[in-house]
Amino acid sequence: MSMDRREFLKIAGFSTIGIGVGWILSRPGEFLEASQFLQTKELLKAKQWAMVVDMRRFKTEEDYRKVIDACHKIHNVPDFGNPKDEIKWIWADTFEHAFPGQENEFMPESMKHKPFILLCNHCENPPCVRVCPTKATFKRKDGITMQDLHRCIGCRYCMAACPFGARSFNYRDPRPAIKEPNPEYPTRMIGVVEKCTFCEERLAKGQIPACVEASNGALTFGDIADPNSEVRRLLNTNYTIRRKAELGTRPVVYYILDIPTSVVSGGESNA
Amino acid sequence: MYDGGKILVGIVIFVLFAAFPFYNNIGKVSAKPEPKLDTPVIQQLSEKKCVEPKDFMRAEHMQLLNNWRDFAIREGKRVYINSEGKEFKISLQNTCMNCHSNKKEFCDKCHNYAAVKPYCWTCHIEPKEKQL
Amino acid sequence: MLEKALVGGKRYWTWVFFLLAVVGIGFITYLQQFKLGLGITGLSRDVSWGLYIGQFTFLVGVAASAVMLVIPYYLHDFKKFGKIVILGEFLAVSAVTMCILFIFVDMGQPMRIMNVVLHPTPNSIMFWDSVVLGGYLTLNIIIGWATLHADKKGTKPASWVKPLIYLSIPWAVSIHTVTAFLYAGLPGRHFWLSAIMAARFLASAFAGGPALLIILALIVRKFTKFDPGREPIQAIGKIVTYAMIANVFFLLLEVFTAVYSSIPGHTHPFKYLYLGLEGHAKLVPLMWTSSILAIVSLVLLIFPSIRRNESMLALACIALFVSLWIDKGFGLIIGGFVPNMFEKVTEYWPTLPETIITISVWAVGFLVLTILYKVAVSVREETAGIELEH
Secondary structure (H helix, E strand, C coil): CCCCHHHHHHHHHHHHHHHHHHHHHHCCCCCCCHHHEECCCCCCCCCCEEEEEEHHHCCCHHHHHHHHHHHHHHCCCCCCCCCCCCCCCEEEEEHHHHCCCCCCCCCCHHHHCCEEEEECCCCCCCHHHHHCCCCCEEECCCCCEEECCCCCCCCCHHHHHCCCCCCEECCCCCHHHCCCCCCCCCCCCCCCEECCCCCHHHHCCCCCCHHHHHCCCCEEEEECCCCCCHHHHHHHHCCEECCCHHHCCCCCEEEECCCCCCCCCCCCCCC | CCCHHHHHHHHHHHHHHHCHHHHHCCCCCCCCCCCCCCCHHHHHCCCCCCCCCHHHHHHHHHHHHHHHHHHHHHCCCCEEECCCCCEEECCHHHHHHHHCCCHHHHHHHHHHHCCCCCHHHHCCCCCCCCCC | CHHHHHCCCHHHHHHHHHHHHHHHHHHHHHHHHHHHCHHHCCCCCCCCCCHHHHHHHHHHHHHHCCHHHHHHHHHCCCHHHHCCHHHHHHHHHHHHHHHHHHHHHHCCCHHHCCHHHHCCCCCCHHHHHHHHHHHHHHHHHHHHHHHHHHHHHCCCCCCCHHHHHHHHHHHHHHHHHHHHHHHHCCCCCCCCCCCCHHHHHHHHHHHHHHHHHHHHHHHHHHHCCCCCCHHHHHHHHHHHHHHHHHHHHHHHHHHHHHHHHCCHHHHHHHHHHHCCECCECCCHHHHHHHHHHHHHHHHHHHCHHHHCCHHHHHHHHHHHHHHHHHHHHHHHHHHHHCCCCCCCCCCCCCCHHHHHHHHHHHHHHHHHHHHHHHHHHHHHHHCCCCCCCC
């Protein structure tokens, strides 16, 4: 058998490509049977989890602090103390920043400067899921916009795509910036994007999200697809708004506004 | 042979370089690692069994963990039924490390021996080990 | 043919080792970023893409511009581009290499880059961008190498090369269109949410890329025995002129839509870039430098009498290249993030490590370009005087 150099290189080249492709195709997908995996018995189920934020019930600084702390403590959210590297899952910002374009100069001062509780909107049509090149961000069957931090490549396309600024990137190692780590929950590594998960790890244990639990009724969590749910009752009986609804992402975090009683002059109480 | 001298010198340098791991380790005996299983939680188990048989776990724990991870995060399925039909909560930090609370003596021993560095622990918090 | 890159004069080797040194410094700096994270850059929660992604965007344009030589030569039989078309193809190879490197250094978890292939996601524009960029790189390496090899032997390229050349034409358009779609399809980023984005990208690419090519051709002529010829350079000069007029026109269309409609979300980024917003004006001097250089280049280019003077043409090309580099490689990206999603202004400026890494990626690009051009020029020097037949 004779073979010239050209022929040899051709065969060698194609074999290498073949081995590479073969390796990718032959990678084991599921090693264990899918039937070996179950949901927990306690898991709270829904078609689309949603939240109603009742701004009438946020009065003191303490009301905000306990909600934010409840989340950030159990999820090992670091505090770097500077806005550049900041990571936040749930936070507060004024009306004009939460609802840009909706403010006007004559609105009640109490409203204009009142901090609103902000978090991931778990949109029904989430742009972050659409843009993610690795499916690291995806939509769960129960409507939670979930983040697989094992798969995130840190391209930050989701941060560019999210109109709500809900996503934070780990610019630095978060570990040193976590004061009291919760040993039951992981931290994150540098180079991945993170955000609120609607406490999916608590839902699996039959618990409602930590912020809701700590809010003393100011936050309500439930299935928006269920007409008998508490969130639907609140939406039926109150005027609510959503952030940037005009963008069509269909956010599911709703806000009941804190309209000063003097404004609702003698009208029906909206309690 | 053209440039025979240069080629020979090149071959000698290459062989010395390529064989570095071998002669560098000559005379250094590394004992076969024996991961320790004597944690308080394991001591109290009536039946000292992991989620799957020992041999399976030794060879395949990384694949098992990969599958656990994908089912828990991506499918929201956090219960694992093992080959005997027993159920376990899927959690590296709260199930695996609950028994194997001695990461240094259990995980690290073999991983160091095999020179693998799994990055699980950059996120998952390792258990606080008692000072011996 | 690659062996030709191993033979060169003192000047050649000095240049190569200089580039290698810059690459080395950048590599060490990158190791630091790899260890500590992107926190060592000027990026923040609010401005999460910066210099790296800007350079990537700009260089996709440079890569796509090779088509401005391929179309006249292969579709319109414009013979004068015969000798120079290879310079365009190799420039594309070098530019795409830089693009890939800029994406790589921008990633938070670069070791997971294969996840894009292992979990292909057709709804993500970034997935398609990686597909078209990889394809374009491969196409240009194959085409450039095959045609040059044929030239060397004095024969026609193999028959399978032609279809690849034709394929590379729409492919070049696709790489920049898809890159524009990265930005133009995001809800809430008003500055980018514009249907004209892809057209604007292509216009700026067809101005900036060929302008760089003119500068490179003049350098090649000065330092080697290979002369790309006066006429091809003048012809490219015309292409640059028309493309730059279109580019400035498109930019003005954007400004009109934003300013005349007066919609806050649309006007704020322009205000931030050109006038400053809420007392923040870090980019204002840069953006006006870009605008002035654009006007200067247009004045020099539009009048044929000026353009015909090669030193004036070179000057115009340098002004134009710098202008577009600021506008597209920096302002366009930052403008999308300022003001942020809360209508607040967080400014961005690259840090020193970030700048060093950026410069060294450019050095890698120049190294690739130097080696490829060395090969091409050596072949051309050997075949000087022979008419090419593709």
